[in-house]
Amino acid sequence: MKPLFRISYLEATARQRIAGLLDRSSFQEIIPPTKKQISPHLGLFGAPVSWDDGAIIGEGQLEGHEVYVFAQEGKFRGGSIGEIHAAKITGLLYRAAQRKPKAVIGLFDSGGVRLEEANAGEIGATEIIRAIFEAQKAGVPVIGLLGGGTGCFGGASIMSCCCDVLIASEEGRLSVSGPEVIETVMGVEAFDSRDRALVWRTTGGKNRFLFGTVAVLVDDHIPAFREAAVAAIGQKRSFAIEALKTEARRLRERINSYGDKSDASQIWETMGLPGPGVSEMTAKELTEAKLLSKP
Amino acid sequence: MKLQELLTQLFPNGCDVATNGWLVTGEATSGGKPVSVLGTTDHVLIGVRETMVLADKLLEIVEQHPGRPIVLLVDNDGQRLALVEELLALPEYFAHLLRVQRLAYLSGSKLVAILYGNAVAGGFIAFGMLADRLVSISGAEPSVMKLEAILRVTKMPLEKLTSLATTVPVFAPGSDNFFKMGGLYEIWTDHFADHLHRLIQSDLSKDLRAGLGQERGGRTASKAIIDEIIAA
Numbered sequence: 001m002k003p004l005f006r007i008s009y010l011e012a013t014a015r016q017r018i019a020g021l022l023d024r025s026s027f028q029e030i031i032p033p034t035k036k037q038i039s040p041h042l043g044l045f046g047a048p049v050s051w052d053d054g055a056i057i058g059e060g061q062l063e064g065h066e067v068y069v070f071a072q073e074g075k076f077r078g079g080s081i082g083e084i085h086a087a088k089i090t091g092l093l094y095r096a097a098q099r100k101p102k103a104v105i106g107l108f109d110s111g112g113v114r115l116e117e118a119n120a121g122e123i124g125a126t127e128i129i130r131a132i133f134e135a136q137k138a139g140v141p142v143i144g145l146l147g148g149g150t151g152c153f154g155g156a157s158i159m160s161c162c163c164d165v166l167i168a169s170e171e172g173r174l175s176v177s178g179p180e181v182i183e184t185v186m187g188v189e190a191f192d193s194r195d196r197a198l199v200w201r202t203t204g205g206k207n208r209f210l211f212g213t214v215a216v217l218v219d220d221h222i223p224a225f226r227e228a229a230v231a232a233i234g235q236k237r238s239f240a241i242e243a244l245k246t247e248a249r250r251l252r253e254r255i256n257s258y259g260d261k262s263d264a265s266q267i268w269e270t271m272g273l274p275g276p277g278v279s280e281m282t283a284k285e286l287t288e289a290k291l292l293s294k295p
Numbered sequence: 296m297k298l299q300e301l302l303t304q305l306f307p308n309g310c311d312v313a314t315n316g317w318l319v320t321g322e323a324t325s326g327g328k329p330v331s332v333l334g335t336t337d338h339v340l341i342g343v344r345e346t347m348v349l350a351d352k353l354l355e356i357v358e359q360h361p362g363r364p365i366v367l368l369v370d371n372d373g374q375r376l377a378l379v380e381e382l383l384a385l386p387e388y389f390a391h392l393l394r395v396q397r398l399a400y401l402s403g404s405k406l407v408a409i410l411y412g413n414a415v416a417g418g419f420i421a422f423g424m425l426a427d428r429l430v431s432i433s434g435a436e437p438s439v440m441k442l443e444a445i446l447r448v449t450k451m452p453l454e455k456l457t458s459l460a461t462t463v464p465v466f467a468p469g470s471d472n473f474f475k476m477g478g479l480y481e482i483w484t485d486h487f488a489d490h491l492h493r494l495i496q497s498d499l500s501k502d503l504r505a506g507l508g509q510e511r512g513g514r515t516a517s518k519a520i521i522d523e524i525i526a527a
Binding site for chain 1: 343344347350351354357358374376377378379380381382383384385386387388389390391393394395397398401402416417419420421424425439440444445448449451459463464465466467472473476477478502504505508513514515516517518520521522523524525527
């Protein structure tokens with residue numbers, strides 16, 4: 001059963017998410033929209049621009065801890081990564097590496113690299129990944145949140161998985177190629193992108209949580225994201241060789257155990273979970289069921 | 296360029312590099328010092344299994360030869376487009392491969408990626424773009440997105456888009472455009488062995504791409520914004 005009263009993270013804008021996530025009125029934006037830092041490229045295509053280029057960055061407090069935040073606005077050109085968008089996030093992460101807040105929190109909501117700025121976006125996406133690594137090297141963990149309406153695809157999906165910890169709702173879809181891309185290239189029989197149930201159980205937060213890609217599953221409720229983010233502060237992933245070997249074993253075992261499965265519900269049944277019933281479970285119910293299931 | 300020709304030009308004193316299907320592994324010398332070689336060929340598509348093979352090899356190199364330079368040979372047609380790949384969480388596999396590359400960096404190894412074939416989208420990010428330096432040789436074709444895909448999204452007439460592609464480096468495929476954006480450190484046309492030796496000898500520790508994009512006029516905003524945020 002879903003909680004009766006919810007403040008939807010999915011439906012909120014990036015700015016509303018930040019406001020709901022951080023301590024009241026604590027957010028200080030860096031390069032706010034009043035600076036009118038618009039894309040220098042979109043105009044060439046006759047495409048609309050936004051004064052923040054779909055990326056909002058700044059500093060704030062989370063349960064009294066100093067945190068830096070970046071948020072992608074999925075409602076502006078699919079949260080796509082263009083030159084300005086990427087540079088803002090990269091700059092924030094380098095600033096974090098120097099000034100060492102308690103954590104950086106990234107609110108991902110992006111279809112990936114912006115096609116009109118494909119080269120700038122692709123390079124920018126990898127500059128962000130490099131900057132995530134630099135923040136981590138400085139001892140600043142990066143916490144990723146997935147629950148936006150656009151999902152998290154392409155370059156954004158890869159950068160999110162470089163975070164120290166991921167928190168997601170079922171609605172937070174995560175994959176490299178979006179279902180529409182797979183359908184367009186490989187045909188509708190390969191992936192029917194209009195089959196919403198199929199899309200969600202394949203790429204949605206629940207499947208990602210059951211594999212451990214996502215550490216914490218929450219319901220689509222901004223205070224639930226906040227609570228999980230507070231609890232995640234201080235969690236860090238190691239770059240020690242033993243830690244990476246353990247990671248490799250876990251990923252290999254996933255291929256060995258489930259590489260022959262073609263649908264998430266088969267995987268869930270193999271795990272000892274009620275296949276189709278998983279979709280009906282709340283975050284709390286599935287979290288409890290996962291503890292009893294086979295990894 | 297064919298892999299064998301590339302290897303001959305990169306390592307004129309010979310090398311011990313073998314191909315096994317799409318996988319390229321081995322050892323060679325640059326300026327008389329040993330380097331490890333890890334790469335792909337045949338425009339491979341990179342899925343979860345290919346990613347793990349590359350990551351495991353790289354882990355092995357880092358463990359056996361900490362600090363030794365690593366040459367990555369890049370040729371891929373991007374990620375495998377399939378539901379079963381995404382079902383297993385392909386982005387997590389790509390991130391793992393990047394984290395192992397980061398381990399190599401933190402262990403003191405210099406990673407030089409040489410783009411000699413294709414390089415597309417997610418496959419390019421997972422293997423190539425996060426090296427300490429990425430160079431290409433003439434004939435190599437990086438393409439983040441095909442023009443047809445951009446056409447579908449922008450709904451711009453093909454002629455207009457094609458003519459824009461010749462004057463604006465920000466979106467069109469190709470090494471020259473990618474170079475102007477700072478995405479390629481250099482484009483090599485000859486003397487590969489000398490270039491490689493020179494790169495390995497130099498300090499590769501910083502990501503210089505935003506600055507290069509500014510100098511070359513392809514990405515004029517990034518560097519200033521990053522600097523402004525750090526200083527704010």
